[in-house]
Amino acid sequence: MGLNHISKLLCLCVAIGASAGYAQPLSIGRVDGPPIAILDQERLFTESEFGLRLQRELEQASNALAAENRELEAALLAEEQELTDLRATMDPAAFQEVAAEFDQRVEEIRSAQEARLRDINAVADEAQLVFLQLTTPVLEQVLIDRGAAAVLDSRAVIYAIEGTDITEAALDRINTVLGDGGDIPIFDRLTTSAP
Helix, strand or coil, X not given: CXXXXXXXXXXXXXXXXXXXXXXXXXXXXXCCCCCEEEECHHHHHHHCHHHHHHHHHHHHHHHHHHHHHHHHHHHHHHXXXXXXXXXXXXXXXXXXXXXXXXXXXXXXXXXXXXXHHHHHHHHHHHHHHHHHHHHHHHHHHHHHXXXXXXXXXXXXXXXXXXXXXXXXXXXXXXXXXXXXXXXXXXXXXXXXXXX
């Protein structure tokens, strides 16, 4: 085996060893109190007692609106069928007037129901803002306790060392401080405070 073959073999071994080193996950270890903490904001809202309760309340409001829409649709379809049946026995001009009134009422009902759906969606957006306002002091205290000066949203982080994610600690503290939001339904509080 010549020197050329040995050097090629040596290069191959180094290349294999280097690629095996890159295949291993990079681990720096655990750091207590990093200056920057990571937080999963979505999880904070969707898994906290407050967030879970609000999601249930919004789902109930949406389901109630959907049930009402189905009832209205059934009633309007029955009324439309009655008008269709009456058409043969009515004066065409009189029928046109009744049909136009029916169409106008259908449009008014549709607009009202669409407005209610927009209101539910607006309350959902407002609820997230209220949640953020209520949790800000709690999160600030978690940061102080951890010795962190800043927090990043977990969706913006590519890699982090163990101990930088404060989501679990924040969830525990928020559940302790806010709980599920109290006796009055959150949805009702937000809809009654709206202008």
